[in-house]
Amino acid sequence: MPEPIVVVLLPLTPLWTGDAGQRGSRIRETGLLGSLRWWYEAIVRGLGRYACDPSDPSSGPCVYDENKSLASICLACQLFGCTGYGRRFRLVVESNGDAGNPVTVKSKQSQTYFESLNDRTKHRGWRIPPNVAGPFTLFVHPMRPGALDDFASAAIYHTLRFIERYGALGAKTSHGQGVMKITDWSTLAALMETDAWIGAVGVRPAKAGSNPQPAPNLSDFIGATVTLDAAATSKDNWWQAIPLTGLERFSFGTDPSWIASAPALRAQLRGWLRNNANFPGFNGDLRTERHSRMGTIQAPVGPKSSDIFVTHLYKAGDQWCMRIFAFVAKNGSAVALAVRAFLADPAALKPEIRAGLGAIPVEVATFPTDVRGLLTGEGEKEV
Numbered sequence: 001m002p003e004p005i006v007v008v009l010l011p012l013t014p015l016w017t018g019d020a021g022q023r024g025s026r027i028r029e030t031g032l033l034g035s036l037r038w039w040y041e042a043i044v045r046g047l048g049r050y051a052c053d054p055s056d057p058s059s060g061p062c063v064y065d066e067n068k069s070l071a072s073i074c075l076a077c078q079l080f081g082c083t084g085y086g087r088r089f090r091l092v093v094e095s096n097g098d099a100g101n102p103v104t105v106k107s108k109q110s111q112t113y114f115e116s117l118n119d120r121t122k123h124r125g126w127r128i129p130p131n132v133a134g135p136f137t138l139f140v141h142p143m144r145p146g147a148l149d150d151f152a153s154a155a156i157y158h159t160l161r162f163i164e165r166y167g168a169l170g171a172k173t174s175h176g177q178g179v180m181k182i183t184d185w186s187t188l189a190a191l192m193e194t195d196a197w198i199g200a201v202g203v204r205p206a207k208a209g210s211n212p213q214p215a216p217n218l219s220d221f222i223g224a225t226v227t228l229d230a231a232a233t234s235k236d237n238w239w240q241a242i243p244l245t246g247l248e249r250f251s252f253g254t255d256p257s258w259i260a261s262a263p264a265l266r267a268q269l270r271g272w273l274r275n276n277a278n279f280p281g282f283n284g285d286l287r288t289e290r291h292s293r294m295g296t297i298q299a300p301v302g303p304k305s306s307d308i309f310v311t312h313l314y315k316a317g318d319q320w321c322m323r324i325f326a327f328v329a330k331n332g333s334a335v336a337l338a339v340r341a342f343l344a345d346p347a348a349l350k351p352e353i354r355a356g357l358g359a360i361p362v363e364v365a366t367f368p369t370d371v372r373g374l375l376t377g378e379g380e381k382e383v
């Protein structure tokens, strides 16, 4: 058998790869594969190629046709497989420990809001895994010799690298889970330079077509890394300022490496999306727009996942950070354009995030706004 590619990942916030109701929380290969594919589709679409959406049967997932060969399936299916065409690799995870059974956290801001509506029942809180597990190892086994050429291996590299810099891995990523750092790339890094790989994406034979809508596309990706004021976070128990109920159920100790803070920021963003003053010229139904951006289980918009992602707070070196990012179409509604402008503007983001965290001062560095920059990290401010 060909040698596997070995990559070591360190979760910075709990990594969740289970189903919604699933007890326990060991890292599941299927959950990682689903997440990797989802991000790779976004990259492929962002680079101007077609990627089908296998989660939506109506969008026409690829089916391999012997006569047309690779031109019959999209670049994502060429790596992750589809009907008639096998996945190029097998993923095996070796890990110790797990994320534990989720704990409920409630936002004080959301509680107040629902109480103001005389509706206490609506705010059920967020279920957050209590543990960040230790490092784990990914073994990427080619299905047979030659099944993973340099292009395919580089595709895995660039997907992981992007997630490490700007995204999050696994499930529940819009609610804080899945920030990770890669501590050992072994042979994966050196296979293909970013520009060469981007060039190859443009010319590889693959199915053409217009991309499914809506579907994540890196050209719609926008976001920022937030860093917390070092003086504020050097005080004992500084995170108790974050307006959440339930944090006491986590064993953060005196020197935590993460804080389950995402619900507080999501509540703040919902508040921002409720404020008509943020959307001059918009006369539509702001509630529908809010549900569509932040996700909802309620009809008629839902069930729909969130387009806006907020990570928990995590420690990178000595620095406390979080990320906020979103897929919002550049040619969308007036609300979409306002959300894009907001996420691109540190001066607008800073006071909202500071308020969401209970008055902890922050700095904001926006992500690169072009797809190449997102893949190379150029234009990024390292934290």
Ligand SMILES: [Zn+2]
Pocket: 051, 052, 053, 061, 062, 073, 074, 075, 076, 077, 078, 082
């Ligand atoms: Zn496909």
